[in-house]
Amino acid sequence: MTPRRRFWHVAGAGAAFQAGSSAVDSATLMSALVHQLTGSAIAVGAVPTILRLGWLLPQIVVGYLAGRSGSSMPFYVLGAFGRTFAIAALAAVLWLGGTAGWSFAALGAVTLVLWTVYAGLSGIVGVPYNDIVARSVPSELRSRMLALRFFGGGLAALGVAAVADRLVRTLEMPLSYAAVLGLASALMLVSSIVFVSMGEPQRTAPLKSSTSFLAYLSEGRQVFRDDPVFRRFVFAQWAGAAVLIAAPFYIVAASEIGIGLENVALLLAAQTAGALAANPLWGWWGDRLSKLSLMRGIAITRTGPPLALLWILLFPTATDGGLALLMAVFFVLGALSNGLTIAVIGLLMEISPDDRRPAYSGYFNALTAPAFALPLVGGVSVAAFGVETVFVISAAAAILQIALLTHLRIEKECAE
Helix, strand or coil: CCCHHHHHHHHHHHHHHHHHHHCCCCHHHHHHHHHHHCCCCHHHHHHHHHHHHHCCCCCHHHHHHHHHCHHHHHHHHHHHHHCCCCHHHHHHHHHHHHHHHHHHHHHHHHHHHHHHHHHHHHHHHHHHHHHHHHHHHHHHHHHHHHHHHHHHHHHHHHHHHHHHHHHHHCCCCHHHHHHHHHHHHHHHHHHHHHHHCCCCCCCCCCCCCCCHHHHEEEHHHHHHHHHHHHHHHCCCCCCCCHHHHHHHHHHHHHHHCCCHHHHHHHHHHHHCCCCCHHHHHHHHHHHHHCCCHHHHHHHHCHHHHHHHHHHHHHCCCHHHHHHHHHHHHHHHHHHHHHHHHHHHHCCCCCCCCCHHHHHHHHHHHHHHHHHHHHHHHHHHHHHHHHHHHHHHHHHHHHHHHHHHHHHHCCCCHHHC
């Protein structure tokens, strides 16, 4: 397959997944679903925590196994089709449980269990995706490829948001969410088929593999100690993860200022529109001004949403005005989310040696994984001190990430 066709396969598969994942967004639809099923701030905080830890923790093992086998596609197949099945199963349980009259508590428990399965299977995808994409798309086109993925996925996600809004307003809970999740699983299936159909590109050089898993872990400690760029990027990612402590509580804040959760699809649409509008900027910025420059710009802008939410909570307005302000916040959150993904993936590919990329991905994600448990800590903070606390912490973490990225330097940036 030609490089041009690989570019479009990667972008197309990513767009389909982006549209599907918008229907299981942890900051909007999934948080709203769990909030209504359980009524627990801690359970709401667990939603993004489960997703991020499930995404990150398997990668240390997958990085080792992919390095040993020399092939990444089998791991992608397992993770991609597995996570699709998990969301389809959750949709079926919500539909059958809703029609059979299961209690919301029971459905909430099953939802969290299947969400955990989905997250863990998604984590298997991370390492092979980075490896295959890095070998399929040249460095100078990666930011634009990811931006195109998010642009196409964003257009489709606007349609998903419109369908979700219709379903949430017309069907009973939890049947409405079951239908939305069914749509998500269908789009994820399309994504998996498109990506796998392009096959795995040949390597230009063999991978360096460890003799054992213990040796692999030992080499990871050595990389962290001896590679200052990698180490500082890990620290910056820890601060960036702390910004996300507030992510699931934007929806909870909406309830506190009197905005009903029947508006959750409108907030998802605003988030999707923000992601869509900003993609051309992120793609141009990452490829022309460097991935590190993009990362710094995103970090600076991330101070805005938590400070805006604090303002809305401290100085509430009429419901209509509050909804408009909240939609504006979600617009910015959507723009930042895509930019952050483009920056982190691009910068990780940039600093990872070609012959050790699966290992570097595994090390990076394992080292940063604990920080993504912070939304669960946020749930405890909200239950004990009120929702305002997580937005204060989030803004402070964004400022810390700015400081850490200011002192990060990579060779390519210095050369430019």
